[in-house]
Amino acid sequence: MRMDPPLDKAGEGLSAPHAAAARWLPAANFMLAEGIDSCPIPIFVLDRNHVIAHWNRALAALSGLPPERQVGTCHQWEAFYPSARPTLADLVLDGALEDRISQFYHEKSRPSPLTPGAFEAEDFFPAIGDGGRWLFFTAAPLHDEAGEVVGAIETLQDVTEQKRAEQALRDSEARYRLLSITDGLTGLYNARHFFARLETECERASRYRQPLSMLLLDADNFKQLNDTYGHLEGDCVLQALAKVITDSTRSADTNFRYGGEEFALLLPGTGLDEAEQLAHRLCAAFASTAVVLSSGIVIRCTISIGVSQFRPGEKPAAFMHRADQGIYEAKDRGRNCVVAIDADTPR
Numbered sequence: 152m153r154m155d156p157p158l159d160k161a162g163e164g165l166s167a168p169h170a171a172a173a174r175w176l177p178a179a180n181f182m183l184a185e186g187i188d189s190c191p192i193p194i195f196v197l198d199r200n201h202v203i204a205h206w207n208r209a210l211a212a213l214s215g216l217p218p219e220r221q222v223g224t225c226h227q228w229e230a231f232y233p234s235a236r237p238t239l240a241d242l243v244l245d246g247a248l249e250d251r252i253s254q255f256y257h258e259k260s261r262p263s264p265l266t267p268g269a270f271e272a273e274d275f276f277p278a279i280g281d282g283g284r285w286l287f288f289t290a291a292p293l294h295d296e297a298g299e300v301v302g303a304i305e306t307l308q309d310v311t312e313q314k315r316a317e318q319a320l321r322d323s324e325a326r327y328r329l330l331s332i333t334d335g336l337t338g339l340y341n342a343r344h345f346f347a348r349l350e351t352e353c354e355r356a357s358r359y360r361q362p363l364s365m366l367l368l369d370a371d372n373f374k375q376l377n378d379t380y381g382h383l384e385g386d387c388v389l390q391a392l393a394k395v396i397t398d399s400t401r402s403a404d405t406n407f408r409y410g411g412e413e414f415a416l417l418l419p420g421t422g423l424d425e426a427e428q429l430a431h432r433l434c435a436a437f438a439s440t441a442v443v444l445s446s447g448i449v450i451r452c453t454i455s456i457g458v459s460q461f462r463p464g465e466k467p468a469a470f471m472h473r474a475d476q477g478i479y480e481a482k483d484r485g486r487n488c489v490v491a492i493d494a495d496t497p498r
């Protein structure tokens with residue numbers, strides 16, 4: 152249905168097309184103002200002097216600042232910042248270039264892909280709402296018929312829920328990733344992660360010519376322990392061993408359970424002697440650990456440890472093989488001991 156425009160006397164004395172346009176203007180201006188005010192997207196409009204010309208109801212609801220208080224002032228910053236500073240609309244109105252805008256909005260702003268001269272940004276505003284809100288906001292210059300900038304319009308959208316959902320997704324991805332590389336029994340990294348880290352640490356040690364050592368630990372006489380006390384009690388012993396390992400190592404060291412009763416430590420920045428000392432400490436610490444089984448029985452167990460140092464350029468398997476050889480030799484020597492195999496020792 153076609154609606155007739157409300158007419159007034161604005162067009163009198165003008166040529167026909169201009170008169171028609173002039174008669175439309177009051178109605179069009181009214182519709183525009185009403186459109187801005189009723190739009191569910193928070194909006195404010197500045198005139199050429201940075202004075203607020205419109206501050207719509209949605210923005211009043213978002214910011215808690217009513218239009219009666221804002222319109223006619225230059226207090227647009229009050230809704231978003233603790234002290235006076237330009238908003239994105241102020242910067243666009245000043246014809247600010249990307250450099251100046253990113254001075255205020257850092258990496259969070261970019262030119263709008265849709266409107267020339269407009270910018271968009273996303274940021275967290277701690278003072279808005281209860282606990283702060285994430286806003287996606289755009290600002291565009293307003294031009295007169297001659298193309299002169301006579302104002303700017305800024306729109307804001309609350310994207311907090313979307314941001315929270317994205318964060319929750321990232322958190323759950325990180326949790327799943329961690330689960331996929333964690334051993335369920337001990338909480339140490341698992342075999343899959345051990346072999347991945349072994350590759351990267353060897354590459355890094357080769358590239359930067361930094362020492363890298365490895366400890367392979369094997370619980371002694373574990374079959375007998377399982378046979379005597381049962382598999383579940385054996386699991387308690389493995390958990391106790393994992394705790395001794397974690398308590399004895401630095402954060403840069405990475406600890407793994409890479410087999411049933413076999414554990415590994417990768418020690419970046421550590422040479423063979425230092426690694427051997429750590430192995431002796433671990434051996435002694437575990438031998439003196441009283442493990443309380445769920446039946447209440449207290450037992451003590453031991454481990455055998457093989458130690459090797461990475462030789463730049465060699466294959467990870469060769470590095471690991473020497474530590475493995477160390478375990479065999481430690482078992483041969485009667486268990487509860489450490490054997491370090493030097494890369495230069497002919498075997």
Ligand SMILES: Nc1nc2c(ncn2[C@@H]2O[C@H](COP(=O)(O)OP(=O)(O)OP(=O)(O)O)[C@@H](O)[C@H]2O)c(=O)[nH]1
Binds near residue numbers: 373377412486
């Ligand atoms: N409780 C428990 N036992 C395990 C687990 N994984 C492997 N084992 C047991 O560990 C034992 C390892 O036995 P062996 O390889 O013969 O070695 P060992 O008895 O420790 O003897 P040495 O290594 O020569 O000292 C086996 O009985 C496995 O069933 C596990 O997750 N929990």
